[in-house]
Amino acid sequence: MASESSLPPTHRALVLRSIDSPLKVEQLETPKATSGNVVVRVLAANVLSYGREIFDGTRPYPYPKPYTPGGSAIGRIAAVGPDSTVFAPGQLVLVDVVVRARDDTSTNYLIGIHNGFSSGSVKLATDEWRDSTYAEYQKVPLENCYGLDEARLLGDPASGGLGYSIDDLLYIHRLLVPFGGFRDVDLKVGETILIAPATGPYGTAAVSLALALGANVVAMGRNGQVLEKLAASSSKTKTVQITGDVENDTAAIKKHGPIDVFFDISPPMAASSTHIKSGILSLAHSGRVSLMGGIAGDIAIPYAVITFNDLKLHGKFMYERKDIRMLIKMVESGVMGLGDKIGARVEGKFGLDEWDQAFTAAKENAGPGQYVVIAP
Ligand SMILES: NC(=O)c1ccc[n+]([C@@H]2O[C@H](COP(=O)([O-])OP(=O)(O)OC[C@H]3O[C@@H](n4cnc5c(N)ncnc54)[C@H](OP(=O)(O)O)[C@@H]3O)[C@@H](O)[C@H]2O)c1
Structure with a gap:
């Protein structure tokens, strides 16, 4: 049986219908958790410095339309499918943008960015894993979610925490x-x-x-x-x-x-x-x-x-799943700092309706440690 906190019947998502028309926030049916996936409430999603170039076609990244764009994100599990063994509603997770075919992990693509370069990746991006994180909720493959030690990462340094914010954690993707x-x-x-x-x-x-x-x-x-x-x-x-x-x-x-x-x-x-x-x-x-x-x-x-x-x-295209686990460990142990510790800072945080400003800010703030967040 799926386990879930109360999900609204509909949610807000940014939708790209054509590169000739602007992105638009639409009210869509909230995805449901079934076998092999979880539904995540997206809290902070990455914005590429060249995001606008992707979504206006300047960088001609192929993708089936319509779709909800996005990037790697930090979120909370909102609902889990019946075959999840480690996730529970409310849990803080990193959502990875690299979708890999379960029956052939050499087939991969970046959900919400481009559909990859094989017939398998195009099939996955078209049929099942199309919509990404510029939305209140995203249906995510189980293997694209990585549990985060919330007490350690967000906790007060006086009690053994690292004192990070949700936005600080998003820089893990950049690393x-x-x-x-x-x-x-x-x-x-x-x-x-x-x-x-x-x-x-x-x-x-x-x-x-x-x-x-x-x-x-x-x-x-x-x-x-x-x-x-x-x-x-x-x-x-x-x-x-x-x-x-x-x-x-x-x-x-x-x-x-x-x-x-x-x-x-x-x-x-x-x-x-x-x-x-x-x-x-x-x-x-x-x-x-x-x-x-x-x-x-x-x-x-x-x-x-x-x-x-x-x-x-x-x-090298992106990274392996074991690399993600290892980097999270490095961050949780304190070996790899985030935020002030490495001079990383959020230069702008934008809602879904402010996607245009988000892309401008990401382009203009592409120096050391700078990044921009979409918080749906
Ligand atoms: N393999 C993967 O999995 C993977 C993953 C993510 C991204 N990428 C690739 O990584 C690239 C870099 O991404 P990004 O977000 O860091 O930055 P970007 O905005 O794509 O590029 C900016 C960087 O490129 C430099 N640059 C621009 N034009 C140049 C030129 N003509 N000659 C030399 N340097 C030039 C800039 O230097 P200045 O400061 O001098 O302008 C700056 O350092 C992306 O284009 C993307 O395709 C690959």
Whole structure:
């Protein structure tokens, strides 16, 4: 039998019917919990700095319409299906945006963002798992919910809590993306990692995370002011500005070397940036490259250097489920800080009706630690 707190018959959700017409808040039937899912009351949902570009078609992310967009979120379980063993109504959870097919976990996509690139992911996003977190309630696959230790995370520091707010917890998602890449290339304590571009939302999160993991950081980017801020926040962070001169930039990185890992989180606009080549050229023998950016086309790579230096090139889409559990443990134990502890702060909190302002604020507040929340 499903177990639930009292769910209203209808709820408010943001709906995208066509990229040619604006998003609209609609009154929809509240989803019900059945086998294999839970219904979550969404409290705080992530807004990407490039969210508007997705939902107005500038970044042509495919998705079946109509649908409710969204991102990873923090929420409370509102109803559980009959096969849930660990969740109960009222429980605080992290809702992960990566939906994986149960019968083939290599089939995955980001619910409410894009429908992935396989026939299986398109099928899931079309038939069953279409609507995301820009809504009061979301039906979530059981395996996309992660229980959070509320007493520890939100509790008063005087009684052993970490004193975080719900909004602070949302930054776990921002950290998860680079964590997926770091774990994939096995970043180790004491290693030196080059992060580029290190000035955007995921790049700056990568810097905080690498420091918490005990790595030395070389932060590379175009924006000198943001690089200065990053250098000022930790003596273990060195910076290199992208000048466009591969040889000079490589030499500037190598001064802080040897570089063990190069983590790239380039947006599509950086496809012809020289930092990718200088990043690869600056790696020590057996160095690893983690490619996590959003570049759609091809890029040139220094083939011979990769061969003769035994370099390893890894691509990573998001992260694994075990990475999520591990990062939550790091946060609950205090190893990975949130909020003031790492200079992360919410720059704007918006209701569903204020989606337009939310996308503007997210674009304008994409510096170190800055983020924007939709609170449905
Ligand atoms: N693999 C995955 O699973 C995954 C997950 C999430 C996101 N992503 C990708 O990660 C990318 C980065 O996301 P984001 O939210 O951090 O930021 P974003 O808004 O997409 O990009 C901003 C960052 O890119 C830099 N940049 C922009 N144009 C550049 C250029 N021409 N040359 C060099 N650097 C340039 C900016 O530097 P300035 O400060 O100099 O402007 C800033 O550091 C996204 O585009 C997305 O596709 C991948």
